[in-house]
Amino acid sequence: MSQPRRRPAVIRRRTRSDTASRRSSDVPEATVARLPLYLRVLTTLAESGVYTVSSDTLAAAAGVTPAKVRKDLSHLGSYGTRGVGYEVDVLLDCIAAKLGLTEDRAVVLVGVGNLGHALAGYGGFYARGFRIVALVDADPERVGERVGEVVVSPVGDLEQVIVQGQVTIGMICTPAAAAQGVCDRLVAAGVTSILNFAPTVLSVPDGVDVRKVDLAVELQILSFHEARKRPSPARDTSPRRGARSTPGAGSGRDAVPPRRARPARRAPSAREALPGGDEVLAALGAAGLDGVTSADGTEPSAGRLETDTDEVVRVTRQVGMTRPAGAARPAGMARDDRPTRDDREGEPGAVRLEHTPEPGSPARGTLPAAGALMAGGEAS
Numbered sequence: 344m345s346q347p348r349r350r351p352a353v354i355r356r357r358t359r360s361d362t363a364s365r366r367s368s369d370v371p372e373a374t375v376a377r378l379p380l381y382l383r384v385l386t387t388l389a390e391s392g393v394y395t396v397s398s399d400t401l402a403a404a405a406g407v408t409p410a411k412v413r414k415d416l417s418h419l420g421s422y423g424t425r426g427v428g429y430e431v432d433v434l435l436d437c438i439a440a441k442l443g444l445t446e447d448r449a450v451v452l453v454g455v456g457n458l459g460h461a462l463a464g465y466g467g468f469y470a471r472g473f474r475i476v477a478l479v480d481a482d483p484e485r486v487g488e489r490v491g492e493v494v495v496s497p498v499g500d501l502e503q504v505i506v507q508g509q510v511t512i513g514m515i516c517t518p519a520a521a522a523q524g525v526c527d528r529l530v531a532a533g534v535t536s537i538l539n540f541a542p543t544v545l546s547v548p549d550g551v552d553v554r555k556v557d558l559a560v561e562l563q564i565l566s567f568h569e570a571r572k573r574p575s576p577a578r579d580t581s582p583r584r585g586a587r588s589t590p591g592a593g594s595g596r597d598a599v600p601p602r603r604a605r606p607a608r609r610a611p612s613a614r615e616a617l618p619g620g621d622e623v624l625a626a627l628g629a630a631g632l633d634g635v636t637s638a639d640g641t642e643p644s645a646g647r648l649e650t651d652t653d654e655v656v657r658v659t660r661q662v663g664m665t666r667p668a669g670a671a672r673p674a675g676m677a678r679d680d681r682p683t684r685d686d687r688e689g690e691p692g693a694v695r696l697e698h699t700p701e702p703g704s705p706a707r708g709t710l711p712a713a714g715a716l717m718a719g720g721e722a723s
């Protein structure tokens with residue numbers, strides 16, 4: 344159980360050599376990730392005048408199990424006292440030292456847009472010993488702007504502000520395309536830790552640490568749990584037939600997963616249909632469609648056309664369709680009558696078109712012209 348205490352505790356700052364001598368690399372990354380949680384809880388307890396804390400209390404406040412707390416703290420050489428728990432002050436110092444928080448750290452923030460502004464104005468960094476000493480942006484209109492105590496510098500001064508401010512940590516808030524270049528310059532100027540907010544994977548030499556923050560990933564993880572709580576109606580998530588594997592997917596730069604599974608692709612040999620009939624063929628011919636051939640190599644005839652997607656798009660526009668033939672289903676046309684790409688080798692982008700009138704629709708050779716077909720249906 345915790346006991347009330349009179350005097351609030353403060354984190355004692357140690358010298359650089361003191362910190363270095365206590366620093367070790369034998370702490371698992373997962374433990375390192377939890378130490379800031381314990382630190383936050385302990386700071387609150389100390390400020391409330393609490394003198395000791397049990398592993399149960401610390402675990403509950405940090406949202407982990409008591410066993411994990413005991414294991415994590417054992418990596419720090421801190422085992423507590425049976426029946427008493429841990430001394431809050433001692434544990435605070437111990438964790439702060441392990442995290443290297445016993446000295447202030449200078450930070451440069453590159454990219455002072457929406458996100459950069461918000462971060463630069465956040466007082467919580469300073470309270471935890473992180474001083475944003477420089478703000479840098481490539482936009483001349485942002486240069487000279489004051490955000491809090493700091494004036495935005497031109498990106499050309501990046502190396503200079505790093506050296507002058509003895510900066511070792513850089514925060515990247517630029518668009519993804521600019522992030523690697525910014526990262527390279529930060530590293531070349533002496534920055535050895537980078538907090539990257541840009542949605543890209545950065546390459547850095549040995550000895551440079553990169554942490555990536557992506558709130559969208561956090562939301563996607565929450566979405567996963569939401570989906571488990573409330574299963575949605577079944578959706579077609581089957582892999583596309585014939586889809587090739589994508590080497591490096593999810594590990595390369597800007598790897599962004601698709602928002603939803605695409606419908607299964609058709610087999611390459613599938614014959615696709617178009618609003619056919621002699622009048623459609625005539626309309627295509629009148630519109631100047633070159634290179635129309637029949638699907639079976641004979642003279643082109645209504646309902647058996649083979650051409651290139653771009654040409655279909657161009658012609659459908661010329662004959663008055665307000666959207667490409669493949670994009671909408673004209674009235675009287677079966678759902679499967681829409682033309683789609685054909686995967687035949689050596690003919691990327693080709694489409695095979697075959698008209699198959701739906702029962703009740705106009706017979707072959709008496710169909711209205713393409714423009715009329717579209718106008719009667721879903722033209723937008």
Ligand SMILES: NC(=O)c1ccc[n+]([C@@H]2O[C@H](COP(=O)([O-])OP(=O)(O)OC[C@H]3O[C@@H](n4cnc5c(N)ncnc54)[C@H](O)[C@@H]3O)[C@@H](O)[C@H]2O)c1
Nearest residue numbers: 454456457458480481482516517518519521541556557558
């Ligand atoms: N990690 C997250 O959770 C998260 C959340 C929001 C945004 N982001 C990312 O943060 C980045 C910034 O987002 P934003 O909304 O602030 O964009 P923004 O366009 O408002 O700001 C980007 C800033 O970077 C500057 N910039 C561009 N190239 C530069 C360069 N080479 N050197 C210095 N400055 C340069 C621009 O002038 C601009 O001021 C984007 O990559 C975005 O995807 C990440």
